Amino acid sequence: MGAEFVQLSLTPLLIGVLSAVACALPGNFLLLRRQALIGDAISHVVLPGIVVAFLVTGTVTAWPMMLGAGAAAIVAVLMIEAVKRLGRVEPGAAMGLVFTTLFAAGVLLLEQSDTSAVHLDVEHALNGNLESLIWFDATGWGSLLDPQALAGLPPQLPRLAIVTLAIGLFLALLWKELAISTFDAAFARTVGVPTRLLGGALVVLTAIAAVAAFDAVGSIIVIAMFVCPPAAARLMTDRLGRQVAWSVLFAIVSAVLGYVLAGYGPVWLGAANSVSAAGMIATVAGVILWIACLAAPRRSRTG
Amino acid sequence: MxxxxxxxxxxxxxxxxxxxxxxxxxxxxxxxxxxxxxxxxxxxxxxxxxxxxxxxxxxxxxxxxxxxxxxxxxxxxxxxxxxxxxxxxxxxxxxxxxxxxxxxxxxxxxxxxxxxxxxxxxxxxxxxxxxxxxxxxxxxxxxxxxxxxxxxxxxxxxxxxxxxxxxxxxxxxxxxxxxxxxxxxxxxxxxxxxxxxxxxxxxxxxxxxxxxxxxxxxxxxxxxxxxxxxxxxxxxxxxxxxxxxxxxxxxxxxxxxxxxxxxxxLPTGPIIVLTAFAGFLVSALFSPVRGVVSAALRRRRFQRQVHRRQGLLALVRGEPIYDGLTLQVLRRDGLIRRDGVATLEGRAAAAKAALDEARWSLVRSERADDPVLERYDGLTPLEDLLTADEIAEVDRRLPSPEGVA
Missing domain, CATH: 1.10.3470.10 (ABC transporter involved in vitamin B12 uptake, BtuC)
Structure with missing residues (x-):
């Protein structure tokens, strides 16, 4: 637990935890509003967004990519609404139609354009590269107080910290309104809560979380964290506040345990190489949900 | 190649x-x-x-x-x-x-x-x-x-x-x-x-x-x-x-x-998906039943029918027409001249509209429960729904036969 840990594992671990929490927080409300799959749809359309951003700017820098992905998420949500209204089809089918089409367009664009010089491919988009987000400039725990070393932190870390903080703040400030409009939209409207605006804001927040986390950890973790920790938390309690707290706990445990198992698990089993941390984090989240389904106190349907 | x-x-x-x-x-x-x-x-x-x-x-x-x-x-x-x-x-x-x-x-x-x-x-x-x-x-x-x-x-x-x-x-x-x-x-x-x-x-x-x-x-x-x-x-x-x-x-x-x-x-999977989506897009736009274009055309036709009807009724009552679309519809159908005065055809159509309106109001007040009359939309001529004998009966009881002459 010395210098090597700080240099190689501390930042990926923190980034994994922050991504998990950033996605799990809005995931609670999506789950209760039966919009759990919005996260799935958004994380698929992030790919065309970043490809278009790359084609426009010609570079793989963070902000254009984030903007492109955010724009793609908004386009996707509008398209889903349009298909739902025009075709009068169920939301699931509209979602499936839109996100597969946009994802296909993203893959095609990627194949058509010359991205051999930059690190941009479908697998990266899916799996992320959590393991590579190491802190070169760190020499030990002391580096945490060294401004020069701190300047060399992977940029994903401060970005995710800001996004997580912003999401937490949003939920804390609008907690009452969100809770009312989630559980009883009609009542919320009568007491003057702008439910549609709030629903839209929640989707935008989801997109921001997805995009920020996606850049660091790939879309698997994003989808898994939107659904699994809130779902497991839902089986633990009937109170919204406690559910959110449980989901944050589950998200953190998934991220830490998943990262550790991916990095050290194979070594313990005698293999030389580590396995995908993103995949392992998703798997651990799934195991937690599975245990919750079998044993959590509030697992069964009531009424 | x-x-x-x-x-x-x-x-x-x-x-x-x-x-x-x-x-x-x-x-x-x-x-x-x-x-x-x-x-x-x-x-x-x-x-x-x-x-x-x-x-x-x-x-x-x-x-x-x-x-x-x-x-x-x-x-x-x-x-x-x-x-x-x-x-x-x-x-x-x-x-x-x-x-x-x-x-x-x-x-x-x-x-x-x-x-x-x-x-x-x-x-x-x-x-x-x-x-x-x-x-x-x-x-x-x-x-x-x-x-x-x-x-x-x-x-x-x-x-x-x-x-x-x-x-x-x-x-x-x-x-x-x-x-x-x-x-x-x-x-x-x-x-x-x-x-x-x-x-x-x-x-x-x-x-x-x-x-x-x-x-x-x-x-x-x-x-x-x-x-x-x-x-x-x-x-x-x-x-x-x-x-x-x-x-x-x-x-x-x-x-x-x-x-x-x-x-x-051209990767196979994405191309197949995009081909399927192209088919969806064409259908969503141009399908005669639920397509966007046909729905827009239907709406436009309905709008013009309403304007035509209301314009004709205004002609009968001698009221001036200000609405641009109404004037355009009437003019295009040759019902009014460029200066807004009704043509011969226009007067005939207006009289017919007024008669239909009168028949409808009589029938609707007397036979409120008749399911046939639930199709009242202000546009369908009563002649299309009732038999010739029934129409004759209605006409006989109209308070004052207007516009027929």
Whole structure:
């Protein structure tokens, strides 16, 4: 637990935890509003967004990519609404139609354009590269107080910290309104809560979380964290506040345990190489949900 | 040769034995997917197939590892497909189990299963990559599908399996239609709804498994959803919708595979999906029943009819008309002159409108319960709804016959 840990594992671990929490927080409300799959749809359309951003700017820098992905998420949500209204089809089918089409367009664009010089491919988009987000400039725990070393932190870390903080703040400030409009939209409207605006804001927040986390950890973790920790938390309690707290706990445990198992698990089993941390984090989240389904106190349907 | 020549060549199955087989296989796969997808779409469970398709990945990897452990090649396609079918079956049953046994809704179960199985699959993929035999495994092609460099034996396997699947959809069409259309009635006639639903999902599962190599597991769900949604624009009848979805799916699969065969940078899966989406877009815009364009045209025609009617009534009452559209409609039909004075035809039409209005108001006050008269929309002439004798009776009792002279 010395210098090597700080240099190689501390930042990926923190980034994994922050991504998990950033996605799990809005995931609670999506789950209760039966919009759990919005996260799935958004994380698929992030790919065309970043490809278009790359084609426009010609570079793989963070902000254009984030903007492109955010724009793609908004386009996707509008398209889903349009298909739902025009075709009068169920939301699931509209979602499936839109996100597969946009994802296909993203893959095609990627194949058509010359991205051999930059690190941009479908697998990266899916799996992320959590393991590579190491802190070169760190020499030990002391580096945490060294401004020069701190300047060399992977940029994903401060970005995710800001996004997580912003999401937490949003939920804390609008907690009452969100809770009312989630559980009883009609009542919320009568007491003057702008439910549609709030629903839209929640989707935008989801997109921001997805995009920020996606850049660091790939879309698997994003989808898994939107659904699994809130779902497991839902089986633990009937109170919204406690559910959110449980989901944050589950998200953190998934991220830490998943990262550790991916990095050290194979070594313990005698293999030389580590396995995908993103995949392992998703798997651990799934195991937690599975245990919750079998044993959590509030697992069964009531009424 | 231009790309178009290549396209024609592939389309007419002259681009080589393999690409012909792939195109036929993709067409059959699309047709089967369209059929199976319609039933799932009508049961409002389209996205379960997304969970099913993502949960194929661990099965593919485990099958590869098992075959390598047994001393085999690991890339034998039927073995990989069997593995993927088993793990996606586990995924499907997990979704059902979570949705039935816990308080979580089905969409949460779908999201959880698809992300966790996919994550597990990625873990296994990295395990395979670290094995010395795994470096050229090429299992990544299952993510997005790839028909380039496909072995002839693989193409034959896919084409035959897709054909069998299409036959299976045909055989099961009756109970599936019944349940999709009216589950309560189906249950009353002795059809086991849950088993039929599972059979529909089983068909989707087979589509996914066979489509892995062609379309890839991320996009194969599009083959199940898009043709069904497209078909919905053209008909309100289940049997026709299934037929149309089969046609749309087959066309998308066949055309997409043909287009993709023309150049290396045109990956099969995305091209097939985008072809299907093009069909959806055309239908959404131009379908005569529910298309955007026809709806807009209908609305415009209705608007003009209302303006014409109200304009004519204004002429009868001698009121001035200010509305631009009303003036335009009347002028175009030759009912008023450029200075706004009614023409001979205009006066006749106005009188007729006034008479109809008077008949309607009389009839509506006297026969309020008559179901025929519920069709009152201010536009339909009463003559179209009542017999000539009834009209004569109404006219006899009009307070003062106006405008007829």
């Amino acid at each position: 231009t790309p178009f020549d290549h396209f024609l060549e592939a389309l007419t199955l002259q681009g080589g034995y393999n690409s012909a087989l792939v195109a036929i296989g993709a067409g059959l796969l699309g047709a089967a997917a369209g059929g199976a997808g319609t039933f799932i779409f009508l049961r409002r469970r389209a996205l379960i197939s997304d969970a099913v398709s993502h949960s194929t990945l661990p099965g593919v990897c485990l099958a590869f590892l098992a075959m390598v452990a047994l001393g085999g090649d690991g890339r034998w396609l039927p073995g990989l497909l069997l593995g993927s079918a088993l793990s996606s079956l586990v995924g499907l049953l997990m979704v059902e189990w979570i949705a039935r046994r816990t308080r979580l809704s089905e969409d949460a179960a779908i999201g959880a299963v698809l992300s966790v199985f996919f994550g597990l699959g990625i873990v296994l993929l990295t395990v395979i990559q670290t094995l010395s035999t795994g470096r050229q495994a090429g299992l990544q092609t299952f993510l997005l599908g790839s028909t380039a460099g496909m072995l002839t034996s693989e193409a034959v396997t896919i084409a035959v399996a897709a054909a069998l699947l299409a036959v299976l959809v045909f055989v099961l069409r009756r109970p599936l239609t019944l349940v999709a259309f009216d589950p309560d009635f189906a249950a009353a006639t002795g059809v086991n709804v849950r088993h039929t639903d599972l059979a529909a999902m089983g068909l989707a599962l087979l589509v996914t498994v066979i489509g892995l190599k062609v379309v890839g597991l991320i996009l194969v769900v599009a083959l199940l959803i898009i043709p069904a949604v497209t078909a919905r624009f053209w008909t309100d009848q289940v049997s026709r919708m299934v037929l149309l979805a089969v046609l749309f799916g087959g066309a998308a699969g066949y055309l997409g595979a043909a287009v993709s065969a023309t150049a290396a940078a």
